[in-house]
Amino acid sequence: MTRTLAGKCFCGAVHYEVADEFVYAANCHCSNCRRTTGSAFKPFAGIEREKFRLTAGDDRLLVFGEESGHDAHCGHCGSLLYSVVRDGAFVHVAMGTLVDDPSIRPTAHIFVGSKAKWFTVTDDLPQYKGHVT
Ligand SMILES: [Zn+2]
Numbered sequence: 001m002t003r004t005l006a007g008k009c010f011c012g013a014v015h016y017e018v019a020d021e022f023v024y025a026a027n028c029h030c031s032n033c034r035r036t037t038g039s040a041f042k043p044f045a046g047i048e049r050e051k052f053r054l055t056a057g058d059d060r061l062l063v064f065g066e067e068s069g070h071d072a073h074c075g076h077c078g079s080l081l082y083s084v085v086r087d088g089a090f091v092h093v094a095m096g097t098l099v100d101d102p103s104i105r106p107t108a109h110i111f112v113g114s115k116a117k118w119f120t121v122t123d124d125l126p127q128y129k130g131h132v133t
């Protein structure tokens, strides 16, 4: 039996469930991730879309983008919960919205080429200018 992780937005209107089977995780420093989270970078974890499901508040969801690639926020508090990527095949869960501790840990910093100048990476994880190569 696979462990299931819970997640939710800031106000609690939107809840989700995801299998603890993330395939990869990284800290993304691209400008989109910085703006959508309001933070220096976004720790995210990727998983096949069918292993992720909303358990509450799907009617409150604010979807920014296309069906095959978008960011999903809570329409009430604005939390970025996840992004649908790779032509709709994968979901990138914004790890800050997880309630439970996943088995995976971010293994790299990506898009360090567009990192905020005011932020310094202080750990030893590998850094990539763009995607992991
Ligand atoms: Zn909310």
Ligand SMILES: [Zn+2]
Pocket (backbone or CB within 6 Å): 028, 029, 030, 031, 032, 033, 034, 042, 111
């Ligand atoms: Zn990014």
